[in-house]
Amino acid sequence: MNKLEYEISIFGEASLLIQIKKEPSDILLNWLLGCCDHIRSTLNIEVIHTYNEILLKNLPSDELITIKNKLPEILSSQVVCKQVKSELYRIPVCYETAFAKDIEAYSTSLGLSISEVIRLHTSVTYTVYFMGFLPGFPYLEGLDKRLHLPRKDTPARKIIKGSIAIGGSQTGIYPQESPGGWHCIGQTPISLYDSLQEPPILLKAGDRVVFYEITAAAFKSFKN
């Protein structure tokens, strides 16, 4: 990852944007996480990353240029290449139609049986690339190509908390009730967000997720 090409630009009065000219990958993610950590610890500022961008937020406007000039050195440090610590979470999902309002229409659109959809969805280890959209909403990478389906033309007004959904090449978990355009193929009884915990959010970028199938009865016993 030494020959990484990137561009740093001033974005508004108080932020800097680093755009990396590379497609998302596990290697790039590891580098992004290393950079974010290193920027946070050396400059003590707020940093977020997505697929191939890093944003430095709320910087003092008179230090923008100084920080911009410091960044190449920080980004080229060997520290950013160390393997980032990650946890593996096994997340139970009920794929029964009462918990998966779109699974029938979704399977039909793909020309797959429901059991084939469940098999493909549970056979992959996903990577949490970053959080966005809603507090604690993980963007998961690794969805089997056979499960890719463009998001709905008209978003649903209400997607319930814990829904496992697919939009395009991405799959994610709704940590709270929200409108949304993704196809709901299941629901987890696990809560991803609790503001009284520190950290308040179960998953973090870099973590791995595996889904496993549970019955409606098991779902209810999880809740209790």
Added chain:
Amino acid sequence: MNIESLCTIINPGFFTTIQDNGRVGYAHLGVPESGALDIYSYQLGNAILNNDVTVASLECTLIGPSLRFNTSCHIALTGGYAESTVNDKIVTFNKPIQINKGEILKIGRIVKGCRVYVTVSGGVNTPVILGSRSYYSPITTYNSLKQGMQIPIGESNFKRELKGAKIKVKKLDNYDQEGIIKIQKGPEYKLLSHSQKEFLTTQIFTISRLWNRMAIQLEEELENNLGSIYTSPVLPGIIQLTPSGKLIILMKDCQTTGGYPRIAKISKEGLLRLSQLQQGNRFRLSVI
């Protein structure tokens, strides 16, 4: 909790929330920034009452609330303007106002701008969640004040001898004129054609009926074939351009990431002005 140091919401008004400087340090978990939209008026209120700069206030939108104070304290009203009374006597904006125990503050319809801030000496003392008291559901239980709620008030720093101190108030009114709002180029600005760039700086824009603390959608549309981008970081003030041509200005409660091209970013000063504009108000954009 001392039961006397509370104020009671008799009528919550149209949409009143609790706001401070917002949440810092949680954006990487997908948590919006939130915080007072007209941050200048919010800070002015705290300055008038010698409050700590992080103390929370009430942000009132369009029609203000009625509150009963169960303790004597000082308050300040800042931001737009609404005829407001304490026990039916009209009070002045941008000055400390003394409130005696049991008195009722009524804030009317906001006629200048669209947001008024009610600052209380000692501040609104609701629980801090993820570093802030700013309302944002479901991080906070409520998304706006409800009738009958009891809001705790913190300990006052206000001193009589500060009464003579003068604070100069910046004039930010004439909110509804067709004023100029400054923008900086966004990361995807370079994808726009010459005529699309020209549209941005020559058009008079109108705020549509879709305007809230999360985003302001504009009436005017900009035809384009930019498509979407990889989901990328966004900030309050960013102007997104959707494939169908809609221009969306993100405000403080916006998401932390988005997939629409970020063609521009409203300046800090411009955001203050925008936070006092409402449906039907018009403005122009100019690139810094």
